[in-house]
Amino acid sequence: MTNIKPRIHIVGAGFSGLSVAYLLSQYKMFDITVYEKNLQIGGMLKSLTKEGLLIESGANSILCTDETLQFLKEIGVQCVFPLKTAKRRYFFRNRVTRWPLSLIETIAFIPRVIFHLVTRKSFIKFTPKQTVAEWAQKYFGFAFTKYLLSPALQGIYAVPAQHLNAENIFGHLLKPKSEKYKGIVSGKTGMGEIIKCLEQKCLSQDVKILTGEIYDFSLPHDIVIVATSAQDAARTVMLQNKFLGAELEKIKMNHVVSVTCQVDDTTRPRGFGCLIPETAETRCLGVLFNSDIFENRIQSNASNETYIFSNQEAENINQLKSDQLKNYMEKTREIIFKTRTPIENIYKSYWPDGLPIYDHVLAHFQNQFVTPKNNIYLHGNYVAGIGLSKIIKNSYDISNQIKKAYS
Numbered sequence: 001m002t003n004i005k006p007r008i009h010i011v012g013a014g015f016s017g018l019s020v021a022y023l024l025s026q027y028k029m030f031d032i033t034v035y036e037k038n039l040q041i042g043g044m045l046k047s048l049t050k051e052g053l054l055i056e057s058g059a060n061s062i063l064c065t066d067e068t069l070q071f072l073k074e075i076g077v078q079c080v081f082p083l084k085t086a087k088r089r090y091f092f093r094n095r096v097t098r099w100p101l102s103l104i105e106t107i108a109f110i111p112r113v114i115f116h117l118v119t120r121k122s123f124i125k126f127t128p129k130q131t132v133a134e135w136a137q138k139y140f141g142f143a144f145t146k147y148l149l150s151p152a153l154q155g156i157y158a159v160p161a162q163h164l165n166a167e168n169i170f171g172h173l174l175k176p177k178s179e180k181y182k183g184i185v186s187g188k189t190g191m192g193e194i195i196k197c198l199e200q201k202c203l204s205q206d207v208k209i210l211t212g213e214i215y216d217f218s219l220p221h222d223i224v225i226v227a228t229s230a231q232d233a234a235r236t237v238m239l240q241n242k243f244l245g246a247e248l249e250k251i252k253m254n255h256v257v258s259v260t261c262q263v264d265d266t267t268r269p270r271g272f273g274c275l276i277p278e279t280a281e282t283r284c285l286g287v288l289f290n291s292d293i294f295e296n297r298i299q300s301n302a303s304n305e306t307y308i309f310s311n312q313e314a315e316n317i318n319q320l321k322s323d324q325l326k327n328y329m330e331k332t333r334e335i336i337f338k339t340r341t342p343i344e345n346i347y348k349s350y351w352p353d354g355l356p357i358y359d360h361v362l363a364h365f366q367n368q369f370v371t372p373k374n375n376i377y378l379h380g381n382y383v384a385g386i387g388l389s390k391i392i393k394n395s396y397d398i399s400n401q402i403k404k405a406y407s
């Protein structure tokens with residue numbers, strides 16, 4: 001008698017799909033196929049090197065937990081950690097500064113913080129639809145919310161605090177602490193290295209990776225893991241479960257553009273990067289100083305910087321021709337750093353509907369619909385957290401659940 005293994009189909013060969021495929025392949029219990037609609041795997045993780053400039057088109061690092069590090073080492077990634085210069089982080093308020101609040105705002109803010117830290121539980125409570133902006137203004141005041149918290153969250157979620165659901169973003173503060181974050185980590189040759197390592201590991205464990213294949217549930221399967229963006233998941237799941245597809249469709253998405261520039265400018269401050277409030281003269285959400293964060297991000301003394309834009313501005317930037325884009329970015333740099341320097345090389349990546357908006361609609365979805373139904377598992381940056389460390393954690397959770405179901 002032949003021993004037929006349960007067939008697992010994974011939709012999407014981005015980080016979510018490949019990481020869960022690799023973890024499941026470790027059990028040697030399943031027949032695993034990953035379907036990728038594009039000809040290239042990796043989804044939002046892509047590193048290119050052009051004229052000595054390393055360009056990360058999506059993520060540029062992962063938040064480091066013990067689990068993340070163990071995962072990366074296990075798949076063979078040569079991990080690199082930030083340079084000392086990356087410790088300095090900046091905010092923008094008319095200029096680049098380490099502390100964006102005025103003296104008066106700081107004096108008004110400190111007693112509030114001390115009071116809330118002492119009476120910890122009383123301020124960590126949220127109403128279901130309360131936004132981060134509403135919550136933070138109530139407890140920490142307007143200036144802290146506008147110039148510090150909102151830009152910091154924009155750096156992760158690509159939308160300002162009034163679009164984020166307070167419980168979804170800070171609800172974990174009420175739970176016992178499970179993970180300790182220890183800075184960030186990347187691959188020696190960039191984030192693309194992680195995808196290459198995952199691909200090699202998957203193939204060596206007999207996982208089939210089919211590119212140029214839009215998944216449609218037509219082939220026999222036992223389990224399907226949909227590991228795509230929320231919008232692609234809606235389109236995919238609709239074919240099998242209209243109700244779940246319709247709920248997925250309600251999740252709001254955000255367009256994102258990242259622009260990486262090579263600039264010969266030795267005058268700008270050195271550090272991790274600069275976060276920019278919504279009300280600044282530029283619509284840029286923030287800039288990462290790549291060449292100050294990790295070694296080997298540029299083969300010259302020039303600077304490697306990545307600027308992030310979202311929503312309408314991302315769409316506008318995507319329409320610009322290359323000379324218009326250069327001019328636009330030189331102006332953006334001038335607003336931020338107060339000096340106009342010619343940009344030598346420039347590369348843009350556009351992610352239409354790239355990131356989910358962590359608002360109350362998504363919070364409701366996560367509470368009601370994430371549990372697997374009819375052997376369809378949902379995975380991706382809208383399920384358990386937007387960042388890659390959360391995706392790794394969810395890949396472990398899903399692979400453990402599936403193993404348990406078949407043991």
Ligand SMILES: Cc1cc2nc3c(=O)[nH]c(=O)nc-3n(C[C@H](O)[C@H](O)[C@H](O)COP(=O)(O)OP(=O)(O)OC[C@H]3O[C@@H](n4cnc5c(N)ncnc54)[C@H](O)[C@@H]3O)c2cc1C
Nearest residue numbers: 012014015016037043044058059060215232380381387388
């Ligand atoms: C500019 C930017 C910067 C970021 N920076 C960071 C960072 O520094 N650190 C961090 O932790 N996170 C960061 N993120 C977030 C993180 O990169 C993403 O959340 C993560 O990469 C999403 O991975 P995924 O596999 O879930 O989705 P994706 O990367 O979108 O992959 C999904 C894949 O599914 C495929 N697909 C879709 N539908 C189908 C179908 N029907 N059939 C077959 N294939 C299908 C798609 O083609 C795609 O390849 C950033 C995101 C952006 C846009």
